[in-house]
Amino acid sequence: MERLSIDFGHLWRAHSANQVAFETILFVLPTLAATLYDASPGEIALVTAASTLPALLFALPAGVWIDRRTRAPVLRLTALARAVLVVGLTAGLWFGLGTPVQLAVMAFCFAGLAMVGDIAAVALVPQLVQDNQLGRANARLELMRSLAQVAAPALAGVALAVTGPTGPTALAAGLLLVAAISFQRISVVEQVAARGPSRPWPEMVEGLRFVFQTRVLRDLSLSAALWTFGATGMKAAIVVLALSDLELGADAFGIALAAAGAGGLLGGVMVEPLMRRISVGRIVAVGPLLGTIGYGLLVITPSGPLAVAVLAAGLFLDGLGSTLWVVAATTLRQSATPLGMLGRLAAVVRMIAASSRPLGALTAGVIAEAVSARASLMVAMVAVAASLVLLVVSPVSRIKRAEDLRPDRG
Helix, strand or coil, X not given: CCCCCHHHHHHHHHHHHHHHHHHHHHHHHHHHHHHCCCCCHHHHHHHHHHCCHHHHHHHHHHHHHHHCCCHHHHHHHHHHHHHHHHHHHHHHHHCCCCCHHHHXXXXXXXXXXXXXXXXXXXXXXXXXXXXXXXXXXXXXXXXXXXXXXXXXXHHHHHHHHHHCCHHHHHHHHHHHHHHHHHHHCCCCCCCCCCCCCCCHHXXXXXXXXXXXXXXXXXXXXXXXXXXXXXXXXXXXXXXXXXXXXXXXXXXXXXXHHHHHHHHHHHHHHHHHHHHHHCCHHHHHHHHHHHHHHHHHHHHCCCCCCCHHHHHHHHHHHHHHHHHHHHHHHHHHHHHHCCHHHHHHHHHHHHHHHHHHHHHHHHHHHHHHHHCCHHXXXXXXXXXXXXXXXXXXXXXXXXXXXXXXXXXXXX
């Protein structure tokens, strides 16, 4: 098996540092709002929500901007800019400055820069590896993302307890500097589509039209919207089910939630060898199949001693399935998209996710209040099952190799 390129190794190391820093800051900001600034529930929600807004508001313009530029410098500059933000946060915490509203502004700016960097990374990967290596590359990136999601909040919590608020933020700033240095070492000569004068609005429309007129990309986008809707609803409803209906303790609920991270890690390990043995289209369909089964287990979770085990099993399958889906779907999208359109493709994907999340959470909340948490989970299961059905009837599930979709890379 041919090794991945040295430049991809630089990207992978930078991505790893980036992800740990990102998850650390997203954990620290609302935690500090609650513990250090005695924020109200509304203020804590504001800090949390602020990090979700950039993808909804600015993803597509960012995609247009990235498609006109070489991506490695964008990655380096966004990492440096985030490091500066976090250094400023650390200094403010050291001197006892700051308010919950300022933390929300920090979350918005930090997440916005991270979004731009993530879009640039998705657009750069196909230029760092061969077409038949895309699946391996995406699997390794997703494994590190899953690991960061599991480990970074726990490590940040320990650092907060041991060093105080400046410890985890200083660590995040250092990691972002490491990421910037690794991005600097990427030496590939990138291809950038030749363009005339900038036309942001027509180029945004062009990106949307390309995604929704290309059958594979359209079906993957609709599938992603359905699963994101269901996943967000599940995350809202399961808190009510576990803590109120099943009367689990916070420790038992935490154990069940950890199973989702374990499933994600296993998926990150499994997906690379799986993509060598079975078709990428089948892997895409297996993801929501596992998710549907997992959500079904959540719906039927019994009270009593089996509650934690059943919840954990359902969340484990969801974590496993979502990782398999993300890697396979990302590989198919990159393979089906010309280089000059990859930034806008990644932007559309993020915009769809950002639009589906609030709808899923709101729907789950309304149904849980009007009927029950189990009813909310059933609606979430139906959404994920619809995602599966869409893929089964689509040509996507019959694709054998992602590289067969390769367009003219102009």
